[in-house]
Amino acid sequence: MKHKYNRKDAKELLHLYDTLLKNGTNIHLREIDFLNLINHVSAQTNRADALEIVDFALDKYKFSPRLHTKRALLLIETGQEELAFDALDRAEIFGQSFIETDILRAKAHLALQEIDQARQLIYELKYDYYTTETERSNVLFVEALIFEESDDFERMYQCLNEAVQLNPFNDEALQKLYIAVELTKRHHESILLHTSVLDENPYSYTAWFNLAQAHYFLGEYSEAMDAFEYSFITNERFEPAYKEYAEVCFHLKLYKKALTALEDGLQLFHGDDEILLKIGQCHEFLGDIERAKIYYYRALGINKLADEVYFHIGKCYAQKGEFASSIHFYNQAIKIDNHREDYMIALAIAYKEMGRYQKALPFYKKAVEMGPELSENWVAYANFLLEIGGIEEALEVITEAESYAFGADMYFCKAAIHFKLNERKQAMDALGEALMENFQDADRFFHYLPEYRMDKDVKAIMRYYEKEV
DSSP states (O other), X not given: OOOOOOTTOHHHHHHHHHHHHHHOOOOOOOHHHHHHHHHHHHHTTOHHHHHHHHHHHHHHOTXXXXXXXXXXXXXXXXXXXXXXXXXXXXXXXXXXXXXXXXXHHHHHHHHTTOHHHHHHXXXXXXXXXXXXXXXXXXXXXXXXXXXXXXXXXXXXXXXXXXXXXXXXXXXXXXXXXXXXXXXXXXXXXXXXXHHHHHHHOTTOHHHHHHHHHHHHHTTOHXXXXXXXXXXXXXXXXXXXXHHHHHHHHHHTTOHHHHHHHHHHHHHHOTTOHHHHHHHHHHHHHTTOHHHHHHHHHHXXXXXXXXXXXXXXXXXXXXXXXXXXXHHHHHHHHHHHOOOOHHHHHHHHHHHHHTTOHHHHHHHHHHHHHHOTTOHHHHHXXXXXXXXTXXXXXXXXXXHHHTTTOOOHHHHHHHHHHHHHTTOHHHHHHHHHHHHHHOGGGTHHHHHHOGGGGGOHHHHHHHHHHHHHO
């Protein structure tokens, strides 16, 4: 009995396959149907399931070179490289192009760390045989993998560059290009290359994603947002694009835009704790702390080891002045990852707010040890010492900070400390450096010493730098 079905509808094919598997119903699926189904299932990263479908299909189509080739690829992708060689031999016997099988043989050798064998096969394909542009693009992709294995990232990039110029639809090469660009810092070149690719292949979500990453690295945030948006528009199931789009929005404080995209993403990826975290952050940054906590707790329900979620719950409690609760959640975050200076400084501040100074002190120290380049942590540490009367100790901390970090906030703090120690000349020198670096932040100084707004020397230096900037 023949069943009518839409062979282009992957869900319908999957339903028919499941029916055939469970009931042994006399349903006829053609070779092309199985290939379409295998491609669909493997694209969902269910490669082990795809391999089972291949084996089932080969019971019916024993002499199919395409099915044997697909089996070899899936064996490589599921870590069964040794078995792939037999599948490739069978594919060749039944008529598969040796160029395609040798490309896969090279991949299998590479997966087995047999670099010389892989390199020899690729050399022969490049120089001893005629290949089409598409085949040559695939050869160059495997050559790029060989260069990556030997840490020759420049030649890796060059191979991938040539591969996508020969075939702008080579998605494997485009996916690997993102890594090569990051390793070689060729972000300007990446923009030109991916713009060229998109002229030929405008629906490549991978090319849009790579283009966005290059713009983002170069600080071209508006262009990065547009490209990330095109990436998830062209492939609504490409999860990384939603998250990276949100990161750019966070950088620009466009939290409502980020929220809109993330909520769309959540409709598709219900169980994604990272998207729930980012939605919670949007609400937190928009001032809706209670709503933020709802999403954070949902994220914890999915992933109990999400340290960043614990941290943000702690921040929510801290913003409400509930420091005992914030300390609990900060400690949970630190149990999972004790190498984050932002966790340490947050815990130190929470202990300080509760008046538990002896508990706070070691966490201030840990924060500056872990992130010595971050001026704000040094300033927080010095402020803490000032608040508990350790003026000399605060000066030692801010002086040490100058060996590691730089920023107007440090010099404003240093100026205030010198004034407190009646060291007016040193104070004025530090205040001058701070104003020269960032005059717009001058009020930071008066946070320490509000009474100095009327000091004649301070007023004079303020007037001077106001004219200079």
